[in-house]
Amino acid sequence: MTARYDIDGLKARLPGVRIEDNPALVRQKSRDFFWYSPRLKRELDGVTGDVVAVPASEAEVIEILKAAYALGIPVTPRGTGTGNYGQAMPLSGGIVLDLSRMNAVKEITPGKVVAEPGAILAKIDRQTRPHSGQEIRMHPSTYATASIGGFVAGGSGGVGSIRWGGLRDAGNVISLKVVTMEESPRVLTLAGDDIHKVSHAYGTNGIITEVAMALGPAYDWIDLLVGFADFGAAAAYANALGEQDGLLLKEVAVVAAPVPHDTFLRHQRFLPRDRHVVIVMVATHALDAMLAFTGRFRGAEIPFRQDALAPEDLRGLPPVYELAWNHTTLRALRADPAITYLQVLYPFPDQFALVERLHARFGADEVKAHLEFVRFDGKITCFGLPLVRFTTEDRLEEIMRIHEDMGAPIFNPHRYTLEEGGMKQTDAVQLAFKREADPRGLLNPGKMIAWDDPDYDYASGKTYLFPGLAARDAAA
Amino acid sequence: MTARYDIDGLKARLPGVRIEDNPALVRQKSRDFFWYSPRLKRELDGVTGDVVAVPASEAEVIEILKAAYALGIPVTPRGTGTGNYGQAMPLSGGIVLDLSRMNAVKEITPGKVVAEPGAILAKIDRQTRPHSGQEIRMHPSTYATASIGGFVAGGSGGVGSIRWGGLRDAGNVISLKVVTMEESPRVLTLAGDDIHKVSHAYGTNGIITEVAMALGPAYDWIDLLVGFADFGAAAAYANALGEQDGLLLKEVAVVAAPVPHDTFLRHQRFLPRDRHVVIVMVATHALDAMLAFTGRFRGAEIPFRQDALAPEDLRGLPPVYELAWNHTTLRALRADPAITYLQVLYPFPDQFALVERLHARFGADEVKAHLEFVRFDGKITCFGLPLVRFTTEDRLEEIMRIHEDMGAPIFNPHRYTLEEGGMKQTDAVQLAFKREADPRGLLNPGKMIAWDDPDYDYASGKTYLFPGLAARDAAA
Numbered sequence: 001m002t003a004r005y006d007i008d009g010l011k012a013r014l015p016g017v018r019i020e021d022n023p024a025l026v027r028q029k030s031r032d033f034f035w036y037s038p039r040l041k042r043e044l045d046g047v048t049g050d051v052v053a054v055p056a057s058e059a060e061v062i063e064i065l066k067a068a069y070a071l072g073i074p075v076t077p078r079g080t081g082t083g084n085y086g087q088a089m090p091l092s093g094g095i096v097l098d099l100s101r102m103n104a105v106k107e108i109t110p111g112k113v114v115a116e117p118g119a120i121l122a123k124i125d126r127q128t129r130p131h132s133g134q135e136i137r138m139h140p141s142t143y144a145t146a147s148i149g150g151f152v153a154g155g156s157g158g159v160g161s162i163r164w165g166g167l168r169d170a171g172n173v174i175s176l177k178v179v180t181m182e183e184s185p186r187v188l189t190l191a192g193d194d195i196h197k198v199s200h201a202y203g204t205n206g207i208i209t210e211v212a213m214a215l216g217p218a219y220d221w222i223d224l225l226v227g228f229a230d231f232g233a234a235a236a237y238a239n240a241l242g243e244q245d246g247l248l249l250k251e252v253a254v255v256a257a258p259v260p261h262d263t264f265l266r267h268q269r270f271l272p273r274d275r276h277v278v279i280v281m282v283a284t285h286a287l288d289a290m291l292a293f294t295g296r297f298r299g300a301e302i303p304f305r306q307d308a309l310a311p312e313d314l315r316g317l318p319p320v321y322e323l324a325w326n327h328t329t330l331r332a333l334r335a336d337p338a339i340t341y342l343q344v345l346y347p348f349p350d351q352f353a354l355v356e357r358l359h360a361r362f363g364a365d366e367v368k369a370h371l372e373f374v375r376f377d378g379k380i381t382c383f384g385l386p387l388v389r390f391t392t393e394d395r396l397e398e399i400m401r402i403h404e405d406m407g408a409p410i411f412n413p414h415r416y417t418l419e420e421g422g423m424k425q426t427d428a429v430q431l432a433f434k435r436e437a438d439p440r441g442l443l444n445p446g447k448m449i450a451w452d453d454p455d456y457d458y459a460s461g462k463t464y465l466f467p468g469l470a471a472r473d474a475a476a
Numbered sequence: 477m478t479a480r481y482d483i484d485g486l487k488a489r490l491p492g493v494r495i496e497d498n499p500a501l502v503r504q505k506s507r508d509f510f511w512y513s514p515r516l517k518r519e520l521d522g523v524t525g526d527v528v529a530v531p532a533s534e535a536e537v538i539e540i541l542k543a544a545y546a547l548g549i550p551v552t553p554r555g556t557g558t559g560n561y562g563q564a565m566p567l568s569g570g571i572v573l574d575l576s577r578m579n580a581v582k583e584i585t586p587g588k589v590v591a592e593p594g595a596i597l598a599k600i601d602r603q604t605r606p607h608s609g610q611e612i613r614m615h616p617s618t619y620a621t622a623s624i625g626g627f628v629a630g631g632s633g634g635v636g637s638i639r640w641g642g643l644r645d646a647g648n649v650i651s652l653k654v655v656t657m658e659e660s661p662r663v664l665t666l667a668g669d670d671i672h673k674v675s676h677a678y679g680t681n682g683i684i685t686e687v688a689m690a691l692g693p694a695y696d697w698i699d700l701l702v703g704f705a706d707f708g709a710a711a712a713y714a715n716a717l718g719e720q721d722g723l724l725l726k727e728v729a730v731v732a733a734p735v736p737h738d739t740f741l742r743h744q745r746f747l748p749r750d751r752h753v754v755i756v757m758v759a760t761h762a763l764d765a766m767l768a769f770t771g772r773f774r775g776a777e778i779p780f781r782q783d784a785l786a787p788e789d790l791r792g793l794p795p796v797y798e799l800a801w802n803h804t805t806l807r808a809l810r811a812d813p814a815i816t817y818l819q820v821l822y823p824f825p826d827q828f829a830l831v832e833r834l835h836a837r838f839g840a841d842e843v844k845a846h847l848e849f850v851r852f853d854g855k856i857t858c859f860g861l862p863l864v865r866f867t868t869e870d871r872l873e874e875i876m877r878i879h880e881d882m883g884a885p886i887f888n889p890h891r892y893t894l895e896e897g898g899m900k901q902t903d904a905v906q907l908a909f910k911r912e913a914d915p916r917g918l919l920n921p922g923k924m925i926a927w928d929d930p931d932y933d934y935a936s937g938k939t940y941l942f943p944g945l946a947a948r949d950a951a952a
Contacts, residue, residue, distance in 0.1 A: 110609060110695055111724065111761035132609055133586060134693070137722075165721030170765040172722035192768030214722065214761060217610070217693040219586055243854025245641030246613075246648035246690065248587065285587035285690060289646040292668030349825075378719025380854045 005073045005094055007050050013067040017060050018101075020052040029078065029096050034086040036329055038340055038390050039414040043469065047089045049076065049096040056101050058179065058187065058209040065185045065207065068095055068442060075181065076444045077203035079118060079150025082142040084326060086416040087154040087202040091446035092468040097207065099149055106210070108132060112174055114212045117149020124148060128215055135218035137164040137172060141327035149208045152176065152199050156411075159281070159321040161374040162242050162252045164216065172214050173199055178206030180437035188437075197433040202418060204444045204451070205434035219283035221250050223320040225267065225304035226294060227275035231256055231359075234276040235352060235371060235382075237297045241280070242373045242380040247290055248283035253324045255279065256359075256369040259387060263331040264323050266316055270304040279320050325385065328370050332387045340396070343411040344384035344403055346371075351381045354408050361402065365389065384408070417464050419449045424458040426450040481549045481570055483526050489543040493536050494577075496528040505554065505572050510562040512805055514816055514866050515890040519945065520562045525552065525572040532577050534655065534663065534685040541661045541683065544571055544918060551657065552920045553679035555594060555626025558618040560802060562892040563630045563678040567922035568944040573683065575625055582686070584608060588650055590688045593625020600624060604691055611694035613640040613648060617803035625684045628652065628675050632887075635727045635757070635797040637850040638718050640692065648690050649675055654682035656913035664913075673909040678894060680920045680927070681910035695759035697726050699796040701743065701780035702770060703751035707732055707835075710752040711828060711847060711858075713773045717756070718849045718856040723766055724759035729800045731755065732835075732845040735863060739807040740799050742792055746780040755796050801861065804846050808863045816872070819887040820860035820879055822847075827857045830884050837878065841865065860884070893940050895925045900934040902926040 011019055020026060030048040034040040050073075055061045068075050074094030081088055090096055102116040105124055108131045115124055121139045128134040138160030140146050146155075152173055157166035167173060175191040178198050187209070190197055198206045228234035231254075238254045241247070260277040261268055271277060282290045287307065294300050306314065323331065329341045346354045359369055366389050371382040388399060393414075400410045415421050418430070431450045434443070441451055446466030449456045456464060487495055496502060506524040510516040526549075531537045544551050550570030557564055566572055578592040581600055584607045591600055597615045604610040614636030616622050622631075628649055633642035643649060651667040654674050663685070666673055674682045704710035707730075714730045717723070736753040737744055747753060758766045763783065770776050782790065799807065808815045822830045835845050842865050847858040864875060869890075876886045891897050894906070907926045910919075917927055922942030925932045932940060 109761070111693065111759055134609075163721075169722035170720050170769045171724060171762045174761060174764065191764045193771070214724075217587065244646050245639075245851040245854060246645035248647060248690070283587055285585070285650060286647045288650065288667045293646045295669070375721040378721060378856045 005050055006071050009071055010051070010067055010073060010095070013070070014053070014063055017064060018054040018056070020054065021050070023048075026050065026052050026096065029081070029098055030090055032081040032083040032086060032088050033326075034084065034089065034416070036084050036326070036333065036340065037414040039393050039396070040086055040416060044086045044089055044416065047086070047091060048093065049090040050093050052096045052098050054098045054101050058102070058177075061097070061179050061207055061209055062185045062187070064095065064097065065179055065181050066183070069181055069183055069185070069440065072440065072442065074442045074445050075207070077153070077207050079147030079153070080120070080145050082140065082146040083150065083154045084413055085154070085421055087447065088150070089416070090444075091416070091466050100147065102209065103147070108134070111215055112212060113215050114210060115148050117208045117211060118147050120144070121146055121148055121151065125218065129218045133218050134215035136160070137214055137216040138167070141321050141325040143321065148211050148213065152211055152213075153201065153203050153208055156200065157374060158325050159251045160216070162249050163375065165375045167199060168196070174212040174214055176208050176212070177210035178208050178437070180206055181443050182437070182439065197429055200418075201430050202444050202447045204418070204438070204448045205430060206437045206443070219248065219285070221281045222284060222287055223304070223306040224280040224282065224302060225260070225270065225320065226278040226280060227272065227301040227303050228278070228299055229274065229276075230299065231276045231369065232352070232356065233297070233299055234278050235355060237294070237300060238278045238371065238373050239351070239380055239382070241278075241290070241293065242375075244293060247293065248286045249290075250281035250283075251279060251321055251324055252373040253279040253328075254369065254371040255323070255328055256364065259328070259332060259368050259370070260323075263335040265331075266318060267304060267323070272303070275301070275303070279324050281320060325372060329385060329387065338390050340388050340390045341413065342384065342386050342388060342400060342403070343413050344386065345409045345411070346382050346384060347407070347409070348376065348379040348381035350407070354406065355382070355384065358403060358406055358408060361406070362399065367399065415463065417447055417449050417466075419458065420464060481526055482547050485547055486527070486543055486549060486571070489546070490529070490539055493540060494530040494532070496530065497526070499524075502526065502528050502572065505557070505574055506566055508557040508559040508562060508564050510560065510565060510892070512560050512802070512809065512816065513890040515869050515872070516562055516892060520565055520892065523562070523565045523567060523945075524569065525566040526569050528572045528574050530574045530577050534578070534653070537573070537655050537683055537685055538661045538663070540571065540573065541655055541657050542659070545657055545659055545661070545916065548916065548918065550918050550921050551683070553629070553683050555623030555629070556596070556621050558616065558622040559626065559630045560889055561630070561897055563923065564626070565892070566920075567892070567942050576623065578685065579623070584610070587691055588688060589691050590686060591624050593684045593687060594623050596620070597622050597624055597627065601694065605694045609694050610691035612636070613690055613692040614643070617797050617801040619797065624687050624689065628687055628689075629679050629684055630676065632676065633850060634801050636692070638725050638728045639851065641851045643675060644672070650688040650690055652684050652688070653686035654684050654913070656682055657919050658913070658915065673905055676894075677906050678920050678923045680894070680914070680924045681906055682913045682919070695724065695761070697757045698760060698763055699780070699782040700756040700758065700778060701736070701746065701796065702754040702756060703748065703777040703779050704754070704775055705750065705752075706775065707752045707845065708828070708832065709773070709775055710754050711831060713770070713776060714754045714847065714849050715827070715856055715858070717754075717766070717769065718851075720769060723769065724762045725766075726757035726759075727755060727797055727800055728849040729755040729804075730845065730847040731799070731804055732840065735804070735808060735844050735846070739811045741807070742794060743780060743799070748779070751777070751779070755800050757796060801848060805861060805863065814866050816864050816866045817889065818860065818862050818864060818876060818879070819889050820862065821885045821887070822858050822860060823883070823885070824852065824855040824857035826883070830882065831858070831860065834879060834882060834884060837882070838875065843875065891939065893923055893925050893942075895934065896940060902930075
């Protein structure tokens with residue numbers, strides 16, 4: 001496979017740049033959490049790059065892209081590889097562009113941080129908090145390890161979205177600097193609606209070298225788990241809690257019994273097996289109001305309150321955001337390797353009816369409910385990351401089709417392309433920008449169907465298979 | 477009238493307390509902005525207290541209440557008198573309790589300020605901003621002059637409610653200290669749902685001596701006026717802007733043409749007479765995103781942008797929040813003394829249809845639209861403070877009845893009682909607390925119908941007339 005590209009020529013052109021070619025290391029840096037999906041696990045397990053380039057600066061990024069462009073070598077950018085859809089995996093081999101060394105926090109002002117793409121989210125907050133009592137508005141459950149560039153390039157929201165909405169929402173990402181993949185790479189600054197050209201584009205049409213992101217006020221967040229005997233009551237409470245505009249919350253999720261007891265192992269002693277659990281993070285100064293509000297709900301119990309426990313009882317417990325979003329999936333997977341998951345939107349205002357109908361349709365053995373409440377277009381509703389007992393890929397497809405038929409859009413986490421994981425249609429803005437910024441199609445090949453196959457029929461019911469992967473499979 | 481109460485005895489019992497009895501001063505301190513309403517102007521113009529007591533501390537409040545209780549003298553608390561419904565006017569005379577000297581900011585912590593009731597909102601922010609980059613989450617348009625105690629006792633929300641909801645929402649007021657009106661006054665701290673016992677109760681059931689309120693992050697807010705030729709387009713834009721969860725806004729209002737041009741005199745040169753105007757305050761770091769979002773709306777013009785003007789062009793211009801809420805009314809009233817107003821809720825999700833139907837019903841000559849967008853139970857909707865060309869009290873009543881019949885609840889600003897200005901029913905929690913905290917009924921008499929006339933029929937279509945006022949009118 002390495003024979004495909006002139007790697008020696010690449011190295012010769014980049015004498016000052018750190019290039020790794022140890023195959024074990026390259027393979028490790030060519031992977032993400034794609035194995036959450038049994039299908040992606042089958043499809044992508046053999047994917048690896050040829051080398052890893054580790055730039056220390058934007059100037060080195062430019063050098064690398066210039067050399068790669070000249071030699072026709074694909075470049076797939078990567079933060080820390082915490083994604084779940086193979087978005088940072090080099091389907092055509094070539095260069096894995098590891099941006100982890102570019103991790104400086106460059107500027108902190110009221111409401112805004114400017115950072116290099118490799119900066120880890122939690123580490124950014126460790127600077128913004130003491131600087132001016134500010135923090136990143138939202139983060140994935142991989143807060144401790146995910147980079148800001150990877151989050152913008154492949155994420156959608158997470159912890160904090162109950163207050164601020166998602167990354168796609170105006171005002172959350174303020175501006176991006178991107179380097180183009182051309183003979184003479186350009187550095188562009190994108191702000192306003194231009195951000196959408198490269199946000200959530202998996203690095204297919206530009207390499208993000210700087211992110212300016214909105215900050216919110218930083219507080220001490222208190223973790224709580226609220227228990228209910230009835231799932232519908234738990235969901236109604238979570239939604240109503242989210243609708244309290246004056247209550248500063250950072251996370252509201254519902255996980256159906258018995259998942260919390262069975263898989264939140266370090267919190268297990270707090271959680272009766274028959275209790276559906278609402279995961280809540282609330283600011284210290286909002287705790288009284290949150291408890292008063294909770295007291296209005298019949299049947300609400302609070303089996304876990306971080307502020308009411310002694311330090312020795314808290315020792316070893318993960319923060320509750322590491323029970324939420326895809327950490328819920330991770331914990332369930334660890335407890336039972338046959339588990340996989342979906343990503344569902346239950347649109348406002350029918351979220352409860354939809355959740356109820358869908359879960360009644362499948363039964364709690366095959367699909368277990370996990371709801372993440374968010375602000376979405378100005379209203380509270382929920383995404384679902386239901387846990388699915390995997391049997392066959394066909395059945396998984398069928399479960400997703402039934403969701404869509406019943407009115408709940410699926411963001412398919414069992415696909416590596418932007419389109420199949422998203423809106424099942426061409427993103428004309430991203431495609432147009434790729435034509436401009438990556439004319440040879442060398443950035444993260446295979447992830448944007450619209451580039452490789454402009455006539456692809458998303459309604460065909462088939463799965464897109466990137467020719468590069470097909471060729472590899474044929475050669476294997 | 478002074479003969480009713482033993483004022484000399486009161487003074488004798490309070491040798492260390494500042495008591496004012498100059499009739500002109502007492503009359504001045506017995507008034508608020510009740511004259512916005514032609515009806516309240518007629519009913520309340522003669523109201524005055526007997527003396528003004530100006531305590532310097534909670535200990536002096538206790539002394540005053542103890543003495544007043546012993547002598548049977550009513551006590552009506554007052555901040556700076558910026559209310560509009562006579563809420564701080566002493567219908568039975570007696571003591572006006574002027575809390576303006578109790579204006580200390582006692583504590584600032586992340587997300588919270590603790591202040592005495594007389595602290596002016598803008599002055600609080602002048603301490604919280606340099607202290608830790610924080611500010612009061614919401615304020616009335618009388619930010620520069622209103623006190624925090626008066627806001628909590630008589631307000632409902634305002635500038636900032638587009639992000640944080642209203643004062644009634646859990647988490648916005650954190651706790652209150654109140655002194656009871658008993659033989660031996662007690663000092664109680666109310667938190668959680670107990671706050672509702674005395675918030676928005678006009679001081680009828682306890683004297684607030686300390687307010688703990690939530691703070692939000694402080695930013696430099698940029699004032700903008702966005703113009704539209706079409707009113708419906710302006711309202712749709714305002715609502716959609718408010719629904720942008722990631723955009724930090726502090727104010728979104730719509731004022732129908734030609735009111736902005738005709739009454740926002742110092743901004744007049746920016747405002748064509750035929751333009752409906754959306755009043756916006758946006759944080760500096762959200763400006764780009766706000767402008768990009770605005771660019772998606774056909775027909776949106778930005779005739780006024782604070783950040784695009786030179787200092788000499790800004791000189792003398794009031795902040796745009798002083799064009800909004802009841803400052804809109806004030807400016808319209810100044811331009812035309814025949815103008816009065818209503819307070820309307822257009823409930824989600826029918827706000828646009830309701831606004832359109834109501835304004836079509838009355839015509840733009842009699843009722844001019846003024847919409848204030850807010851978060852309300854987790855959704856964006858709008859209140860209305862429409863400007864009404866006043867003809868007769870009967871017609872004003874009819875206009876309000878038509879609103880209610882068409883599905884838009886009225887918070888009647890032409891009544892001085894809590895119930896008639898609010899939900900037209902007894903607030904059992906506030907009534908029960910009054911029984912406990914003011915057993916002789918000496919606090920702000922005449923404002924809580926449920927106390928004076930437990931059997932009052934709110935559906936009668938009549939206006940409640942406080943017996944104390946009726947007696948005064950008979951004697952006059």
